[in-house]
Amino acid sequence: MKTKLLFVDDEESLLVFYRNVFAAESEVVTATSAAEAFDILRQDDSFSVVTSDLNMPEIDGLDFLKKLKELSPHSVRMMLTGYASKDTAIAAVNEADVFKLLTKPISLSELKKAMRDAERKFEIDRAERVLLENTVNGSVSILVEVLAMANPVVFGRATERRRIATRICQALGMTDTWEAETAALLGNIGMLSLPQDVMSRITQGAAPLESDMAHIHNQVDVGANLVRQVPRLDCVAEAIALQYKNFDGSGYPEHQRIHGAAIPLGARILRLINEQEMLFSQGHEGAQILEMLRANTSHFDGKVLAALETVNEEDEEHQTITNVSLDVLPEGAELAHDIYNIDDVLLVRAGVVVSDYLLQRLRNFAHEGLIPDNAFIRRQSASS
CATH class of the missing domain: 3.40.50.2300 (Response regulator)
Structure with a gap:
């Protein structure tokens, strides 16, 4: 060549x-x-x-x-x-x-x-870059898998977040999507430091209290500092640190005077993914979520929002939801509905991509009669 x-x-x-x-x-x-x-x-x-x-x-x-x-x-x-x-x-x-x-x-x-x-x-x-990226990607994948085992409600959506980030980058015409993808995978890692009551409100889809926001912002710093310790992830850490920074310069961190395109693209993408996830967890639907995002134009990069709209429209066009038995539930499938136990406690959120560990766990719960023996999954056609 x-x-x-x-x-x-x-x-x-x-x-x-x-x-x-x-x-x-x-x-x-x-x-x-x-x-x-x-x-x-x-x-x-x-x-x-x-x-x-x-x-x-x-x-x-x-x-x-x-x-x-x-x-x-x-x-x-x-x-x-x-x-x-x-x-x-x-x-x-x-x-x-x-x-x-x-x-x-x-x-x-x-x-x-x-x-x-x-x-x-x-x-x-190029050879060194490929070697390092493969090494880092392997380490990140293992870390995300372990986090998903520890808390599938919070970390089980990491793979889906990466998919959305990748699709946004592609819609923007970008060829190098690695930093945005990795930031999407690791963006929530700092949530391990949240107090249990704050974590519960987030995982149950409740609107955070005003007193929760200091903890939520602090976990961003914790996550960014953790990621900075990994070689070659400085840019990813910066995106994680700025994921609650609004496009107009408001938001967290308040002391950092940065706005517009000066905010790393990965952070601008995470800002939208986070907001969309929060609105979805509160029970809002796709079209309603987009209207709510458009209503806060000062908070989001208009080009990134337009790209997200394109991604969501294509997903809607090419998605089907299927009810399958847990016995034949495939690894890698995306859950379309939340899974609750018989006490109405949320175990796994919609959007989580099923890992081998999670699949075995769900089958064990079903065998013990703690959850239904079926699940709804979202299937994507190859074109999307």
């Missing part, structure tokens, strides 16, 4: 030269301006190497490189310039994470070697 290279320079003759040199072995894309490069990267951030001139006419070179890093964080960046001061070189490396600073004129052999080095770095970085 060919590597993908992006070259950015306002000199068309140089771009023709780059195409002639590298097109045989790589897929070469060129841009004559910063704006054109940004448009390309917004549609495709899978370039192995981005090589640009420092002196772009409509934007400061370092600002351009920092924007490149934001739009395509995994691409290796190289900078070509006719002259670069020591301060410029240091800033390029420290602020824009530039891999190589190349000085014009440059020989063909030097350019080819620099490109080989950059491509090799991209492959090494």
